[in-house]
Amino acid sequence: MAIGNEPSQKPAVELDGVTKQFVDFSAVEDLTLSVDDGKFFALLGPSGCGKTTTLRMIGGFEEPTSGVIRLHGENVTGLKPYKRPVNTVFQSYALFPHLSIFENVAFGLRRSKVSDAEVKQRVGAVLELVQLVGRENRRPRQLSGGQQQRVALARALVNHPRVLLLDEPLGALDLKLRKEMQIELKRIQQEVGITFIHVTHDQEEAMTMADTIAVMNQGRIERMGAPTEIYEDPRTAFVSGFLGASNLMSGKVDGDRGAVALASGGVIQANPNRLPAVGAEVKVGVRPEKIQLFAPGDEDAPPNRLPGKVTDASFIGVSTHYLVDTPQAGEMTVVVQNLDDRRFALGEEVVMAWQPEHTFGVTG
Amino acid sequence: MPRVKRLILPVYLGAGLLYLFLPVLVVILFSFNDNHGRFNVRWQGFTLRHWLDPFRVEEIPQSLLVSIILALVSSAIATAIGTLIALALTRYRFKGRSPTNILLFFPMATPEVVMGSSLLGLFVATRFSTGWITLILAHILFIISYAVATVRARIVGFDRHLEEASMDLYANEWSTFRKVTLPLIMPGVFAAFLLGFALSLDDFVVSNFTSGRIQTYPLYVWSAARRGIPPQVNVWGTIIFVLTVTVMVLFLWSQKRRQRKVGI
Amino acid sequence: MTAIAETPRQAQETAAGEAEKRRRRVPYLLLAPGIIYLILLYVVPLISLVRMALQDGNLQAGYEFTWAWENFAEVFTTYRGQLLRSLLYSVGATVITLLIGYPLAYAIAFRTGRWKNLFLVLLLVPFLIPFLLRTLAWRTILADNGFVVTTLIDLGILPQQGGRLLATGWAVLAGLVYSFLPFMVLPIYVALEKTDRSMLEAAGDLYSNPVTAFWKVTWPLSLPGVISGTLLTLIPAAGDYINVQLLGNPQQTMMGNVIENKFLSVIDYPAAAAISITLMIAIVIAVVFYVRSVGSEDLVA
Numbered sequence: 001m002a003i004g005n006e007p008s009q010k011p012a013v014e015l016d017g018v019t020k021q022f023v024d025f026s027a028v029e030d031l032t033l034s035v036d037d038g039k040f041f042a043l044l045g046p047s048g049c050g051k052t053t054t055l056r057m058i059g060g061f062e063e064p065t066s067g068v069i070r071l072h073g074e075n076v077t078g079l080k081p082y083k084r085p086v087n088t089v090f091q092s093y094a095l096f097p098h099l100s101i102f103e104n105v106a107f108g109l110r111r112s113k114v115s116d117a118e119v120k121q122r123v124g125a126v127l128e129l130v131q132l133v134g135r136e137n138r139r140p141r142q143l144s145g146g147q148q149q150r151v152a153l154a155r156a157l158v159n160h161p162r163v164l165l166l167d168e169p170l171g172a173l174d175l176k177l178r179k180e181m182q183i184e185l186k187r188i189q190q191e192v193g194i195t196f197i198h199v200t201h202d203q204e205e206a207m208t209m210a211d212t213i214a215v216m217n218q219g220r221i222e223r224m225g226a227p228t229e230i231y232e233d234p235r236t237a238f239v240s241g242f243l244g245a246s247n248l249m250s251g252k253v254d255g256d257r258g259a260v261a262l263a264s265g266g267v268i269q270a271n272p273n274r275l276p277a278v279g280a281e282v283k284v285g286v287r288p289e290k291i292q293l294f295a296p297g298d299e300d301a302p303p304n305r306l307p308g309k310v311t312d313a314s315f316i317g318v319s320t321h322y323l324v325d326t327p328q329a330g331e332m333t334v335v336v337q338n339l340d341d342r343r344f345a346l347g348e349e350v351v352m353a354w355q356p357e358h359t360f361g362v363t364g
Numbered sequence: 365m366p367r368v369k370r371l372i373l374p375v376y377l378g379a380g381l382l383y384l385f386l387p388v389l390v391v392i393l394f395s396f397n398d399n400h401g402r403f404n405v406r407w408q409g410f411t412l413r414h415w416l417d418p419f420r421v422e423e424i425p426q427s428l429l430v431s432i433i434l435a436l437v438s439s440a441i442a443t444a445i446g447t448l449i450a451l452a453l454t455r456y457r458f459k460g461r462s463p464t465n466i467l468l469f470f471p472m473a474t475p476e477v478v479m480g481s482s483l484l485g486l487f488v489a490t491r492f493s494t495g496w497i498t499l500i501l502a503h504i505l506f507i508i509s510y511a512v513a514t515v516r517a518r519i520v521g522f523d524r525h526l527e528e529a530s531m532d533l534y535a536n537e538w539s540t541f542r543k544v545t546l547p548l549i550m551p552g553v554f555a556a557f558l559l560g561f562a563l564s565l566d567d568f569v570v571s572n573f574t575s576g577r578i579q580t581y582p583l584y585v586w587s588a589a590r591r592g593i594p595p596q597v598n599v600w601g602t603i604i605f606v607l608t609v610t611v612m613v614l615f616l617w618s619q620k621r622r623q624r625k626v627g628i
Numbered sequence: 629m630t631a632i633a634e635t636p637r638q639a640q641e642t643a644a645g646e647a648e649k650r651r652r653r654v655p656y657l658l659l660a661p662g663i664i665y666l667i668l669l670y671v672v673p674l675i676s677l678v679r680m681a682l683q684d685g686n687l688q689a690g691y692e693f694t695w696a697w698e699n700f701a702e703v704f705t706t707y708r709g710q711l712l713r714s715l716l717y718s719v720g721a722t723v724i725t726l727l728i729g730y731p732l733a734y735a736i737a738f739r740t741g742r743w744k745n746l747f748l749v750l751l752l753v754p755f756l757i758p759f760l761l762r763t764l765a766w767r768t769i770l771a772d773n774g775f776v777v778t779t780l781i782d783l784g785i786l787p788q789q790g791g792r793l794l795a796t797g798w799a800v801l802a803g804l805v806y807s808f809l810p811f812m813v814l815p816i817y818v819a820l821e822k823t824d825r826s827m828l829e830a831a832g833d834l835y836s837n838p839v840t841a842f843w844k845v846t847w848p849l850s851l852p853g854v855i856s857g858t859l860l861t862l863i864p865a866a867g868d869y870i871n872v873q874l875l876g877n878p879q880q881t882m883m884g885n886v887i888e889n890k891f892l893s894v895i896d897y898p899a900a901a902a903i904s905i906t907l908m909i910a911i912v913i914a915v916v917f918y919v920r921s922v923g924s925e926d927l928v929a
Contacts, residue, residue, distance in 0.1 A: 475867020
C-alpha cells in the first residue's frame with residue numbers, strides 16, 4: 001500500500017538557520033538541514049542534544065525563536081500543528097484512552113471530514129498494514145505496549161501525511177520487541193514510501209533503520225550522512241565516540257601523503273583526504289574491528305603498526321575483545337572475529353596493525 | 365503478636381469512621397424521636413409521625429429549596445471558573461504561578477467570620493443590598509479554591525501529549541478541548557461540582573453575613589436552635605443526606621465501571 | 629503586515645514570533661475570570677477591612693479614617709481573654725486533630741488497597757449533614773444524662789457532682805476537632821498517597837524498627853500535607869464561633885464570637901475589623917512560613 005507519490009525533487013523537510021531559545025538555555029542553535037523526500041532520516045544524539053526539540057518544531061509544537069522551516073518547499077514556520085501535513089508518533093503513544101482503537105485511528109480522518117465509508121476503508125487498510133486487524137473495538141488500555149505502538153503508528157499513517165515524525169517511539173519496548181519493530185518500521189516506510197524522521201539516542205537503532213543520520217550534540221548537527229559514511233569517517237571526536245569505540249591518538253599531519261606523526265612517537269598512515277592541512281594538529285582513530293593482532297616481528301601485518309601488551313581479553317562468542325596498552329596511544333580496544341583458534345594471552349606482547357584507509361581523522 | 369500489630373490500623377480506622385458517623389446516626393435517629401418538648405434532645409420513644417408530616421413547618425422545605433438552588437448555581441459557576449484556572453496551572457508554564465497558588469490558598473485558610481465580615485463590609489461600602497446576588501457571589505468565592513484543587517488533581521493524572529496528539533491530527537484548540545480534554549477531565553469537574561454543592565449547602569457563617577432577608581436551610585436551623593427545633597429538621601436533614609449519598613455512590617460506581625472499560 | 633522592504637526571512641521570523649506570542653497569552657486568559665473574581669471579592673474587601681480597622685466612630689456619626697491604631701491595641705487588651713482562649717482552643721484542636729487524623733490518613737492511604745476511594749468517601753460522607761445539625765447532634769451526645777457523660781462519671785473521670793461536658797471547654801474542643809477533621813486528613817492523605825512506595829520500602833529495609841522508619845522517612849515526606857492540613861485547621865478554628873455558642877458557655881467566648889457580635893449586633897465596625905485583621909495577619913505569617921519551607925505548588929491540592 002503505497003501512500004506517497006514518486007519521491008519529489010524538493011526536499012521533504014528543510015530547516016534554515018533554526019534556533020530555539022528557552023528562558024535559561026538554548027536548545028537548538030542555528031540548525032540548517034535538509035531531508036530528502038521518501039527517505040528514512042534519523043536524528044541521533046544523547047539526551048539534551050536538542051533532537052526532540054527539533055522534531056517538535058517540525059511538527060509545530062514548538063516555535064523556533066528564529067529561522068525558517070519548510071515542508072516540500074512550503075514555508076510552515078508559525079503554522080499550528082493542525083495546519084501542517086505531518087503527523088507524529090509520540091514516545092508515550094498518546095492514544096486517547098476514552099476512544100476505541102478504531103476511533104483513535106480514525107481521529108484525524110474525522111477532523112478532516114472524511115466520509116464514513118472512506119474512514120472505514122482507510123482504517124481497515126492501515127490496521128492491516130500494522131497487523132492489528134480484529135482489535136478495533138478494544139480500548140488502548142487493553143492492548144500490550146507493542147500493540148499500542150502500532151496503533152499510534154496507524155493513527156498517524158492513515159492520514160497520508162507527507163512526512164511522519166517519530167519521537168523515540170521504541171523506547172518503552174523490551175529489547176526483543178524493539179529489534180522486531182525496528183525491522184517492521186523500516187519495512188513499512190519502504191512500502192508506504194513517505195519520509196520518516198526518527199529521533200533516537202540509540203546509535204544501533206539509527207544505523208539499522210536510517211538512510212541518513214544526523215548526529216546532534218548540544219543543539220547543533222555535528223555530522224550528517226549515510227550510516228557507513230559517518231561510522232567510518234566521523235570527523236569529530238564526539239561522533240566517533242558516540243557511534244562506537246574509536247581509539248583516538250593525537251598527532252600532527254606530516255607531509256601531504258597522509259602521514260601523521262604521533263605525539264608519542266611513531267607514524268600512522270591515513271587517507272590524505274580525511275586529514276586537515278599539512279602541519280595541523282589532528283587526532284586520528286581507527287575502529288576496533290579494523291585492527292588485527294600479530295606476534296611481534298610478523299611481516300604479514302598491514303602497514304600501520306603499534307606495539308603493545310594485552311591487558312584484557314574477553315571471549316564474547318562471535319569475537320574476542322582485547323584491551324591493548326601501548327606507549328604511543330594508551331589503551332586501545334581491539335575486536336577480533338574468532339575465525340581461528342589464535343588467542344592472545346594476558347600480558348603477551350603483540351603488534352596492532354591496520355590498513356591506512358581505515359584511519360580517520362577527527363577534530364574536537 | 366505481629367498479627368495483633370497488623371490489626372491496629374484497621375481497627376483504628378473503623379473506630380475513626382464510627383466516631384465520624386456518630387452525629388449522623390444521632391440526627392437520623394432523632395428524626396424518629398417521639399418528643400413533646402421544644403427541643404429534640406432527649407429520646408422519648410420511636411415514632412413515624414414526623415416523617416408522615418414533613419411539611420408541618422413550612423419554613424424548612426422552603427429554606428431547603430433556597431439552599432439547593434443557591435448551591436446548584438454557585439457550584440456550577442465556581443466549578444467552571446475553577447476548571448479554567450486548573451487548566452491554566454497544569455498545562456502551561458507562565459510567570460506568576462506562585463502568587464496564583466498562594467492567592468488560591470487564602471480563601472481556604474481564612475476563617476469564615478473574616479470572609480463573611482469583609483464581604484459584608486464590601487457590600488455596605490458599595491451600597492449593594494444583601495440578597496440573592498450577594499449570597500451567590502459569596503458562595504462562589506469560597507468554592508473556587510476547592511474546585512481548583514479537585515479538578516487539578518484529576519488533570520495532573522493524564523498524559524500531556526494527548527492534546528498535542530489531537531492537534532497533530534488536525535483538531536484545532538477548541539475541537540481538542542471538546543473532544544479530548546473535556547471528556548477526560550469530566551470526572552474531576554463533576555467531583556468538584558459535587559464538593560462545591562456540599563460546601564454551599566452546608567455553609568452557615570458566610571451566609572449569615574451576606575444573606576440579608578433570605579433564609580437558607582442552615583440559617584433556619586440556627587434561628588431554630590434558640591427557639592426550639594422541630595424534628596422535621598432532622599427529617600429533612602436525613603432526606604438530603606440520603607439523596608446526596610446516593611448521588612455520590614452512583615457517581616463513584618459509574619466511574620468504576622467506566623474505568624474498567626477505559627482504564628484511566 | 630506591510631510588504632515594504634521586509635525580506636522573506638524577516639517576515640518568517642515575525643510569523644514565528646506572532647504564533648509564540650499568541651501561545652503565551654492563553655494561560656492568562658484562562659486565569660483571568662477566576663483571578664479577577666478573587667481579587668474583587670476577596671482581596672479588595674480585605675483591604676477595605678484594614679482601612680476600616682484604622683477608623684474611628686460609630687454608625688450614627690459616621691466613620692473617620694484616623695489611623696486609629698488603638699483599635700489594634702484594644703485587641704490585645706480588652707479582648708485578651710478571647711485572644712488567648714482562641715489561641716488555646718485552636719492550637720489544642722489542631723494538635724488533637726493531627727493526632728487523630730494522621731493515623732486515619734495513613735490507614736486509608738496504605739491499608740485499604742482497592743477500596744481506597746470508598747474509604748475516602750466514607751470519611752467525607754458524614755459532612756453531607758449540615759454543619760449545624762452535626763454540632764447540635766453533639767449537643768445531644770454530650771448531654772448531661774447522655775451515654776458519654778454518665779460513662780465518664782462512672783469511670784471517675786468526671787466528678788459525681790455537677791460533672792458535665794456541655795458548656796465546658798472540652799465540649800468546644802470536641803466540636804472543633806470533629807468539624808475540622810476532614811480538613812486535616814485530606815491534605816495528609818494526598819501527601820502520603822503521592823509518596824513513592826519504593827522509598828517506604830527502602831526505609832523498611834534500612835531501619836529495623838518500624839517506628840524509626842516512620843520518623844525518618846514517612847513523616848518528613850508527608851510534612852507538606854501536615855503543614856497544609858494544620859493551616860487549614862488552625863486559623864479557621866481560631867475564628868470559629870458556632871461551636872462555642874452551641875456547645876460552650878457565654879462566659880467563654882472566642883475571637884470569632886467577638887467579631888460576629890461586633891459586626892452584626894453592636895455594629896462596632898472598626899473594632900470588629902481590627903480583630904479580623906489580627907487573625908488574618910496570623911494566617912499570612914503562617915502561610916509565608918509554609919511557602920518558605922515547602923514551596924507553593926502543593927498548596928492547592
